[in-house]
Amino acid sequence: MTRETIDQLLEADGELPLSDDLGRAAAAWFDHLVHERGHTPATLTSYERDLRQFLGFLRRDLGHAPCLADLGRLEVKAVRRFLAARRREGAASRSLARTVSALRTFYRWLEATDRVTNRALAQVAMPRLPHTLPKPLTVEKAAALVETGGADDDWIRARDVAVMLLLYGAGLRISEALSLTCRDAPVAGRDVLRITGKGGKERLVPILPLTQQAVERYLALCPYPRDAAAPLFIGAKRGPLSPRLIQLAIARMRDALGLPETATPHALRHSFATHLLAAGADLRQIQELLGHASLSTTQVYTEVDRARILAVYDRAHPRA
Known part of the structure; x- marks a missing residue:
């Protein structure tokens, strides 16, 4: 996946671009998901959407295009503000849980590749999911x-x-x-x-x-x-x-x-x-x-x- 492809994905909401270092990191992460993890197109689309929403929030919260250093300084309260904003937009608990999971995956990869170390997302509790059972037919x-x-x-x-x-x-x-x-x-x-x-x-x-x-x-x-x-x-x-x-x-x-x-x-x-x-x-x-x-x-x-x-x-x- 090329940097141009990542730019097109992450600029889809018109609120980015990213700083160069974060843009390169996002492109490398998606390459990792495609070529090393073998994720399906549907999973990649979900990860892209979650990352785009998060970085778009940071763009508004910080007042400038986010960079890797901003991800390194991320605080727990900023993550909670992001989740609260998504909740106000109508996101359900299951959607928020998926978003947190995707962002944790991104941060673990950033740490594994010596780009950023930050445990703020790990300290945020996953949204409670309603206990629903599958509904089979007779x-x-x-x-x-x-x-x-x-x-x-x-x-x-x-x-x-x-x-x-x-x-x-x-x-x-x-x-x-x-x-x-x-x-x-x-x-x-x-x-x-x-x-x-x-x-x-x-x-x-x-x-x-x-x-x-x-x-x-x-x-x-x-x-x-x-x-x-x-x-x-x-x-x-x-x-x-x-x-x-x-x-x-x-x-x-x-x-x-x-x-x-x-x-x-x-x-x-x-x-x-x-x-x-x-x-x-x-x-x-x-x-x-x-x-x-x-x-x-x-x-x-x-x-x-x-x-x-x-x-x-x-x-x-x-x-x-």
């Missing part, structure tokens, strides 16, 4: 969703079903399913996919015969020829398929199938994990299938299953 609702599809045109319906089966049948994230190329197509003879997920973490995911058949049907009906490196899933105008189109397809089916508002593409991934757990799958196995770096992330599904069992108990027990 087995019946999930099956109805992936069997119905979401469009009138045959090849588009076949495409949507294939994507949704990858989410529910293999536990893929929507970004992972839509990043597959034709070379990766999980058709007959390929019953395992190698998926690169968040943070460049690789995992092997088994593919059900039903999902293979759905992908084969989509490819047979799709009117556009493509080479091996082309995206597997495409839109009506032949461009890469947008996640928004799958979101809209599911939204259109909610009323017809009596689905809750929480029925989203990611709810299918939640349903994959919850239904496996309810059927007796080991939590470690589910962690591997989902590509979670930490088992604690996967353990939330035990709470989902416990909540479901208690709800059934409350409805069924005569003295409940």
